[in-house]
Amino acid sequence: MPLGPELCLTGRLAEGPFGLELHSGGGVWELDTGRGARRLLGCEVEVSGRRAGFNEFICDHIWPAGQPRPPRSKFNIELLLACGVVGYGLIAFFLGLVGRLG
Secondary structure (H helix, E strand, C coil): CCCCCEEEEEEEEEEECCEEEEEECCEEEEEECCHHHHHHCCCEEEEEEEEECCCEEEEEEEEECCCCCCCCCCCCHHHHHHHHHHHHHHHHHHHHHHHHHC
């Protein structure tokens, strides 16, 4: 199933059989989030992210409910990795070209 549009949910963060869960409005979302979210276990939280599957939620951010949303990270790891792969390819290409000419 493709990822849905960005959503913002509020609920209580709990430990479930498959990891962290968000109990929200009578429903339960299985969260895909980083380790840092464990510090908020048992608290009311807000999460932003995208729905994936029936009740899976891929979190972009998680923070205590009632507090301002944290700013988006300006560091884009996917872009950094893509630039690294392209840069490595260009270096290998030019080194191969120099090796043939030399």
